[in-house]
Amino acid sequence: MFHKPQDLIKRTPADGINRPEFLKQLVQEFRKTNSAESKLQVLANLANFAYDPVNYLHIRSQKVIDLFLEQLTSDDNQLIAFAAAGLCNLVNDPINKDYIIGNGGIQNIEKNLSINDDNIILSSITTLMYLYAPEIKTGQRIISDETSGIRSEIFLEECDNKFTYQQWRYTNGVAEGCELLKGQSFPLEMNCDYLNGISFNKGCYVGQELTARTHHTGVTRKRIMPLIFDDTPTGLDLDADIYNESDPSVKRPPGKLRGLCGKIGIALLRIDECLKAKRLIVGGFTAKTFIPNWWKMSSLLYIKLVMLSQLSRRLQSTRALMVGDRVVISKRVDESDINDFARLSGDTNPIHSGDRPLVHGIYLAGLVSGVIGTKLPGAGTVVVSKNLRFPNACYAGDLVKIEVEIQTIRKFVRCGFWCRVGDKVVMEGTADVIIKRLTKNQTLTV
Known part of the structure; x- marks a missing residue:
């Protein structure tokens, strides 16, 4: 993006470009069109314009902030996401900040914190941090010579x-x-x-x-x-x-x-x-x-925002995950679990019955999949590949500690996992996963 008026002049065609007029046309297009796709494209463009401070005066003159505020109450989460991003991009300007506060922006931004969309939540949290920020008065330090009389x-x-x-x-x-x-x-x-x-x-x-x-x-x-x-x-x-x-x-x-x-x-x-x-x-x-x-905020607000940012991470997108994230749960595997799994899988090998039944290795893998699909990364996770090792045996009655950790985040998210009984590892491996967004009709338990 361009940051200075002289940069704009250098890159402006010979016949010129009227930025206020262009913004005006975008706003008019948004108001007139009945196409949902066109509305999304226009609002995305306006949110991008809001990134550069050189546009702030034109954005205010063309009532773009009003448009962002209106779309915070839309029924379309994509429109809300672009509107929240636009406000987030321009809220660091004091004039814009005062305008948002004066037009009831805080209430609608806070309401959107409950929407199951991590982009909306992160934009809203950042915007609220600026809106709640008081003027910072940290005092002054004076350095002077002996003749200044300031002492x-x-x-x-x-x-x-x-x-x-x-x-x-x-x-x-x-x-x-x-x-x-x-x-x-x-x-x-x-x-x-x-x-x-x-x-x-x-x-x-x-x-x-x-x-x-x-x-x-x-x-x-x-x-x-x-x-x-x-x-x-x-x-x-x-x-x-x-x-x-x-x-x-x-x-x-x-x-x-x-x-x-x-x-x-x-x-x-x-x-x-x-x-x-x-x-x-x-x-x-x-x-x-x-x-x-x-x-920039009171203690209670700060704690609230920290908790909300942690909540947004649990809404499970690769943008919110961090390398090193880890979850550990425990489960005692009893004989009825082994029998039920044998019945479902058809694996009635005698080693899984008798006085000391051996736990099926794939049963342990299923426990790991349960953690990956519900805890970390969580809802929407799809496993595309998995590598397993079984260095030690696991038996009925053992208390199994299941641990999953995010190792890398690239095209796929790689999870390392371990199943331990006491200090012995009974299963370990890695899984490459992708994370799909949930639709509006699907629920997510956080």
Whole structure:
């Protein structure tokens, strides 16, 4: 897309192009046509125009935002998806934001969060984040020479200046300098988006694509956040691991300490997990985190949006899945299960009966298919190929732990799976799957 007026001029044909007139014709075409396909094409074009800020003035003059808002209540989910995408593309502009709020946009966007369509949900979540965002007022830092006379305007004692500024930063979850994890974290995790340190409309930098994708899907799981300690800690390392006090033995700690100033600290934390923890523990010292009040939403709204983003992942599209997603369930296989399967399959081999019946290998494969089809990736999943190994035997009465993990996401989604009895693997393998969208007449249990 073009981002500057001079870029448009360079690419404009000699006979010119009237962008307001073109947008006007698109809107008129949408209003007049009775063709559902034409309406979809027009709305998709308008949503694409909404991506570039240079078009905002024309979009407002031709009432395109009104058209998007109207289609949020359409009976056609495709029209809703394009309308939600259009609003998501232009909501970062303050004038557009105020217009959407003033015309009742929030209510209809919130209603669409219940629609079984991950694209609609993700666009709606991102739009709501902007609409609920207050103006960010994080203060100012003043650097001056001795002759400026500004010291008379500053009410902090000289000895307290640096300490008080550091306390202020930590209380508000604002990191700087060595507190930032250079080369190890994304800009969004350092709150650069909340601090207006990233432009999503222009620029080119290393990691831009991943940063933009993470921003627009609305799922940033870790951020720099404040820590309030119950007692003043001593002897803590800058990179000290942070644990949930109720689960200190977990292999992957939910946070890392990044700075300390008296009883106030700053840390990179997994948001949902750490907010739910009654107490966090850092090197033997207990602490609590919270959402700074200058963030883009209240604590309750933030938790709500995190939960909704997790819900959208369970609506099962390859866009929402992530490598490393995992689910584990357990089932005790009894003799009646083996007998029922033998009856259905016709496999009455004597090894599956007697004093210690052997569980059918394909029965275990069926348990894995049940997890893949209902849990991860979930409803709509179709297995196209599967590889199996049976390194150990499984018998009637065994408690089987079934584990499925997303390994790669390309043309097909590859799932690894394991069936374990105690510490023994009784079946393992991989499955390549595709994920089909459900129609309106099909139901999805989340």
